[in-house]
Amino acid sequence: AAGAExxxxxxxxxxxDQDRLVASREGLAIETIEGDMxxxxxxxxxxxxxxxxxVSNCFVPDLEPVWxxxxxxxxxxxxxxxxxxxxxxxxxxxxxxxxSDLLYVVNTxxxxxxxxxxxxxxxxxxAEGEPFExxxxxxxxxxxxxxxxxxxxxLYEDLYPPDEDKLSRHIPSFIATRALKP
Numbered sequence: 161a162a163g164a165e166x167x168x169x170x171x172x173x174x175x176x177d178q179d180r181l182v183a184s185r186e187g188l189a190i191e192t193i194e195g196d197m198x199x200x201x202x203x204x205x206x207x208x209x210x211x212x213x214x215v216s217n218c219f220v221p222d223l224e225p226v227w228x229x230x231x232x233x234x235x236x237x238x239x240x241x242x243x244x245x246x247x248x249x250x251x252x253x254x255x256x257x258x259x260s261d262l263l264y265v266v267n268t269x270x271x272x273x274x275x276x277x278x279x280x281x282x283x284x285x286x287a288e289g290e291p292f293e294x295x296x297x298x299x300x301x302x303x304x305x306x307x308x309x310x311x312x313x314x315l316y317e318d319l320y321p322p323d324e325d326k327l328s329r330h331i332p333s334f335i336a337t338r339a340l341k342p
Contacts, residue, residue: 164210166190169197171219174195190323206235211244214284215334218293231295231341233242240339242301245315247271249333250295252326263326271295305339314338 163189168179168190176192183190197213197272198220211230217223220289230240250271254261267276285292306312317332319325329332 161186161188161236166205168175168192169195169200171196173184174310179241197231198222200229200233205232207233208263209238211238211240211242213240215245216241217242217301219291221274221294223249223296224307227304227310231308231310234341236341238341239313240341241336242339243336244301245295246331246333246335247295247297247301248331249327250293251325252297254291259332261326261329269295270297270300292310301335302337305337308342310339313340 166188168176170176170179170192171194173194176194179190179192182188193202212236214229217226220226230242231334234240247269250269251265251267272294273282277285277292282292302312302315314337316336318334318336319328319332322329325333337338
């Protein structure tokens with residue numbers, strides 16, 4: 161809407177369909193490409209001025225290639241806006257009764273549905289078509305951006321409405337960074 165050339169890159173055909181639907185409805189021209197965020201080989205080095213990386217790292221087990229590829233395809237002086245889940249969110253059991261304000265630590269971080277869910281829970285995820293999630297450490301999230309050559313220029317914390325989310329009553333459970341490629 162602001163006149164940028166927009167490329168939407170996602171591994172979900174359903175999400176890309178939704179993006180095309182909204183773009184068509186709003187009269188916007190976008191390009192959509194299906195692929196894996198850890199392999200941006202379809203793009204040349206320095207292809208982009210800005211990368212908006214929403215909270216999606218929770219769907220990949222290894223972040224290093226994600227940050228490395230983002231750095232490769234971003235031009236010098238470009239900006240990476242990245243959102244991710246605060247790793248503390250993965251510590252707690254989400255099945256606890258909401259009326260209670262108590263949270264119980266039941267997991268470890270880094271977190272992996274593949275390693276920490278029961279077989280019954282994994283079967284339910286698979287049957288419902290839900291993707292497995294991974295909770296990464298801050299070192300993997302922020303340190304990984306720095307290791308890939310980015311310079312951190314900003315950090316923002318956010319939360320769900322506290323009356324709708326037990327953890328948000330205590331701590332922001334999402335983080336966004338603004339990182340620059342020198």
